[in-house]
Amino acid sequence: MAAPRLSRRCCRAAGLFGALRRARPPGTRHVHERPQRARGAKGLLAAQSERGLFQDVFPAQGADEQLEALLEPGRPPVAVYCGFDPTADSLHVGHLPAVMALLHFQRAGHTVLAVVGGATARLGDPSGRERPREPLEAERVRAHARGLREGLGRLLENHRALFWAAGGGRPLGRAELLDNAWWLGREPLLDFLCGAGGRLRMGTLLSRQACQARLRSAEGMSLAEFLYPALQAYDFLHLHRHHGCRVQLGGADQMGNIMSGYELVTKMTGTDVFGITVPLITSTTGDKLGKTAGNAVWLNRDKTSPFELYQFFVRQQDDIVEKYLKLFTFLPLEEIDHIMEMHAREPEKWGPQKRLAAEVTKLVHGREGLESAKRCTKALYHSSVEALEAMSDQELQELFRQAPSAELILEPGMTLLDLCRKANAIPHGHSGYQKITDGGVSVNGIRVTNPETVLILGQHILKNGVSLLRIGKKNYYIIKWLQL
Template structure:
């Protein structure tokens, strides 16, 4: 299966090399933990190491005390991070892993994104209290397309919005692979014979993800139990075919990472490494993601730029400094300045607005950020100018629960006619009374005269739209089709 990414110069091939941005490699100088001080003293660009360490992006390294710093200093390396396409979009809970990969790419290293077209059908038990719902092969592949589109968009926006020409030229390569491309040819007995014999039951049973599920009332099925073996083999495959020695993942992936390390070391004698990014949680401590039912998605068709922007604008003060360090590329000195200004007048939420702008620009680009700002002005500041410059798509995203209708504008159409065409008021005297009682707003202006003929520029915007509000929250969008006639 082949398709093209919008705004991308390179073609994408399913199951193989998808996108490559070539550039002159630089050293990657960003790890955390006890090795940070040693790295700082040994690397040419110790400031960058300290900066990323202080950001808290990389929480832990496995194995601790290994030669990862030396490996990274020796030249460009290949790092991978995997995402199982159990939905058709990644969410904010996955964003930090993508940002970790971007920091690798910014330092000139080769980045592999692995889509689990095969492993998504098994179900990763890590961090879950119950079994995942089964997903069909066709659904998994459709989901993978959606996730790939979102990932390519993030890397594309990063290159355009957060890199100058010199930095863009030095970015490492990006490739997107699908593990279905190597599992589809595997024969079960042969796989168990060559791979399964290297895994020990006692070790597999000792993993936290396994122990927590075995103690639950639901237990764990065999398919989930073998997941760690498949993820370990993925790492091995990438190691052998792409010279990949570094895996990036959330802290809940430690057990799977250790399985990969042990398998590769047994089979090849080579040392590989795992780097863990912290899991992002809500203010209540819940892991952000679709499992918790609080997902904020990265793809626009599931969460609009406005919704993403507002999610970060509404973050409590207690999260802001940490999130600025984790989710943006703003220098630490500038973050300190932002926080100083914020503490002097927290009511203005300037720090939240900067955070929201940076994240929205990374996920949806400059146009997405402008959309979010227009929607914010239109909804919260009752801006007529913002309403008039909004597209149909933006209006429907902003008022996603609002009925949308298209109507022909006839001479003498009144406020009452508009309300009835939109099915916004009851028929008869009661609907008429709602208008005279002041319960109707058109384009953020209250109307009280049912027989008022609609005026272009007031009741009908120059983009041919009327935004009708009944009461406090019930919106209707009407598009007039024949204004130009």
């Protein structure tokens, strides 16, 4: 696909795509595999190929000129959509590349459509699966869909409020949250089969890699799963007709579904439409991050706290952090280069990891979520009494999810030994007493070795009426003091 001449950095970014190279369906092309053409400023496609965000484009033939011209600055905005099936009530980190792709289109002034699959989730996407999904009840899917729409709404609002600012005087594109149950639920079966069903070819659907893999599996493939690509293709047709949608975004494992949508829209309308895939995010073992693999890092606070999300990105290794800075932040590439250069000089400061964690946490949880993550980090890893005193009950529960809690009344002359025994933190008798004298107990991050130490307000009991008791290295107890 034709694009502006790429800089040396873009050539380096192409190495990322080379590492992701795989057998692809005919008619697709990696975004960086474009003829070089002299031009001034980079277009959206070239800019995002440098970041590693746009991976494959379909169809390759004709997209060289048409898609690039369609996205040319100064032209009318294009509607772009991406679907999210509500198999859970929260998005997770694996969804972030698709969300970031939508946001980059919105920043370029285009209209973005985030579509929750309230209908298709009941069938189950067979892509990348060896066995069918567990069927979901209609009410559960509706509840999940509400959760996803709320989560997508928060991301869109946090981006607008915290990352767009004035946008250099350019208008931010329009965003809409939709649910395909709103149209698929009203589509009569016979109308669907006689209309869209008559244009989709069985041979093409059967040839898809996801379909072939499932047909060869021991459990086979249900009719419901087989029709999933047809319904997703109908989504593209509906969005094209009612919203002028010309581009579908999806994960790298969605290319077969995207191709079905392209086939249906072009056959029924004659309009040129396009698909763009984004890379999949995998764990260190190569598994796709998500609910199915059991390794999801959720974007809803009740599932993964701001602190836990922040720490997930802080713990990323050097060989992945630059890629994630390009994928998951809006930082200019020149600034990312500078961050990595500083990291090479001072690797002990973990500068790229901290910046990555801060940017993502702020996008997902807002400014207060980022401050919460930093308070929890200081309290847990830097024994900061000030951070502990500033923490809310919610933050304490999030930080010490498995920690027992106790509500106690401070009695005159109450000692550390009394506290430990009332909280059932140490065994009664000599062994518990010795646990303290051996240095195995700390209060608010300060080790106390005298069991007869009398508890003091402002030292052992913080201003917020809380004491954090630690036994050994990992056993925490949250003490809430009453009637202080």
